[in-house]
Amino acid sequence: MATAASITSLTPVPASADEAEAWVRGELIRSLMRSARGSYLVSGTLMVGMAALNWSALPRWEVLTWLTAGLISMACRAWAARVYAVRYVGRSALAQQQYADRYAFVWTASAFVWGLSVLLFFERVPQVNQFISWLVIAGVATSPLNGLALHPPLLKRFVNTLFATVLGSVLVRLVVINLEHPQFQYGFLLPILPTLHWYLLLRAGHHIHETARNSLELLFHNHILIKSLTQQRQAAVAAVAMKNRFLASAAHDMRQPVLALSLYADWLRNEPELAPKIVRATHAVNALFDSMFDLARIDSGQVRLHIERVDIAELLQDLELQYRPVAESKGLDFRVHVTEGSFLTDPIRVRRMIGNLLANAIKYTPEGGVLLASRRTREGMRVEVWDTGIGIAPEHLRDVFLEFYKVADHAGTSDGFGLGLAIVARLSHVLGHPVSVRSRLGSGSVFRVALHDADEAVAQARVSAAVG
Numbered sequence: 001m002a003t004a005a006s007i008t009s010l011t012p013v014p015a016s017a018d019e020a021e022a023w024v025r026g027e028l029i030r031s032l033m034r035s036a037r038g039s040y041l042v043s044g045t046l047m048v049g050m051a052a053l054n055w056s057a058l059p060r061w062e063v064l065t066w067l068t069a070g071l072i073s074m075a076c077r078a079w080a081a082r083v084y085a086v087r088y089v090g091r092s093a094l095a096q097q098q099y100a101d102r103y104a105f106v107w108t109a110s111a112f113v114w115g116l117s118v119l120l121f122f123e124r125v126p127q128v129n130q131f132i133s134w135l136v137i138a139g140v141a142t143s144p145l146n147g148l149a150l151h152p153p154l155l156k157r158f159v160n161t162l163f164a165t166v167l168g169s170v171l172v173r174l175v176v177i178n179l180e181h182p183q184f185q186y187g188f189l190l191p192i193l194p195t196l197h198w199y200l201l202l203r204a205g206h207h208i209h210e211t212a213r214n215s216l217e218l219l220f221h222n223h224i225l226i227k228s229l230t231q232q233r234q235a236a237v238a239a240v241a242m243k244n245r246f247l248a249s250a251a252h253d254m255r256q257p258v259l260a261l262s263l264y265a266d267w268l269r270n271e272p273e274l275a276p277k278i279v280r281a282t283h284a285v286n287a288l289f290d291s292m293f294d295l296a297r298i299d300s301g302q303v304r305l306h307i308e309r310v311d312i313a314e315l316l317q318d319l320e321l322q323y324r325p326v327a328e329s330k331g332l333d334f335r336v337h338v339t340e341g342s343f344l345t346d347p348i349r350v351r352r353m354i355g356n357l358l359a360n361a362i363k364y365t366p367e368g369g370v371l372l373a374s375r376r377t378r379e380g381m382r383v384e385v386w387d388t389g390i391g392i393a394p395e396h397l398r399d400v401f402l403e404f405y406k407v408a409d410h411a412g413t414s415d416g417f418g419l420g421l422a423i424v425a426r427l428s429h430v431l432g433h434p435v436s437v438r439s440r441l442g443s444g445s446v447f448r449v450a451l452h453d454a455d456e457a458v459a460q461a462r463v464s465a466a467v468g
Contacts, residue, residue, distance in 0.1 A: 115165020
């Protein structure tokens with residue numbers, strides 16, 4: 001059989017039901033990373049400023065320890081931002097989600113270090129210093145809200161870690177203060193303000209997220225609508241072109257057998273041996289009409305599918321009975337290799353698909369043979385039609401599945417209608433049986449049909465969609 005050098009595929013790619021959701025999530029995380037660009041520099045600068053503010057009022061080792069931890073956390077954020085820019089910035093929505101989950105700890109570490117700063121200044125430095133320090137923490141909690149709100153899990157981790165640490169530090173300081181100064185009676189009121197701030201940030205983050213999400217969903221659906229309208233316009237233009245090709249090709253192809261019929265009929269009185277020629281001409285007209293009507297029924301949505309379990313061995317045996325005599329009448333070797341199995345499909349349509357492939361293989365194989373085989377692969381069962389025929393050039397592999405397409409100067413195409421492989425392509429899409437072809441010019445071809453189980457509802461929906 002032929003050694004394949006060129007390959008093409010007609011595998012249908014159904015759209016995922018979660019496509020919009022995944023796209024929106026990915027865009028939200030991309031927006032988050034754009035808004036967070038360079039924010040670690042601001043955070044690091046504020047840490048240095050807070051350490052300088054309280055340097056003279058606290059033991060220096062405590063300030064240096066906290067500042068070192070803070071700068072390490074900022075370095076981790078810078079490293080994570082660099083990783084994103086190098087590895088994730090242009091990748092899929094799933095990759096964006098994986099990044100957010102994998103590197104969320106750097107924001108958590110930053111929030112934890114900022115929360116620990118309360119242990120340094122609360123009721124340990126002058127009131128002015130405390131006031132400024134509280135303002136800094138409030139700013140650190142609020143400033144990244146617009147960005148972190150785009151990915152709620154990250155916002156919750158950051159805010160929850162920050163305020164849990166702040167409240168824990170406040171409670172520790174209150175215990176120490178009450179032990180040292182029992183007259184300090186109103187300390188229990190102090191956690192109220194951070195708790196309120198905590199709640200308001202989460203609520204505001206939720207509203208920001210919903211607003212951004214709705215905007216992106218609208219953008220996505222507008223994009224899909226524009227794409228759909230563009231495709232429909234292109235389909236309309238292609239339909240007009242196809243109808244023009246149909247009229248031209250049908251008129252040309254039908255004129256010859258019909259003219260032959262009329263001539264043979266006139267001569268029949270004097271030449272009775274012309275009857276077989278009339279039969280062949282009639283068969284040619286019928287074959288053309290059958291192909292055109294099959295294509296028209298699929299495109300008009302009038303095909304009614306009947307999905308049932310089909311035994312591969314029986315399918316190949318039926319095809320062998322039909323096409324072996326045709327192949328042997330041309331002097332071709334017709335072989336069949338069967339691997340047992342079954343699958344769900346419409347038996348009439350799948351037989352038509354493979355039958356068209358066999359008819360083409362026999363037609364374009366002047367010598368040698370044709371192999372009809374079923375095989376079991378990792379993806380499931382498939383049927384293959386091999387031939388040692390004239391082959392197809394790489395530049396024609398995709399076009400041979402178009403209606404009325406004939407390869408120019410290709411031996412054996414003059415008496416064809418260019419509809420057999422178009423019907424195969426249509427049925428492949430409807431039934432969900434992807435077709436691929438490999439060929440080498442002058443050596444032969446192999447067509448493969450992947451026999452995935454067909455879903456009747458989905459297949460019928462594809463038939464109906466062809467009308468639009």
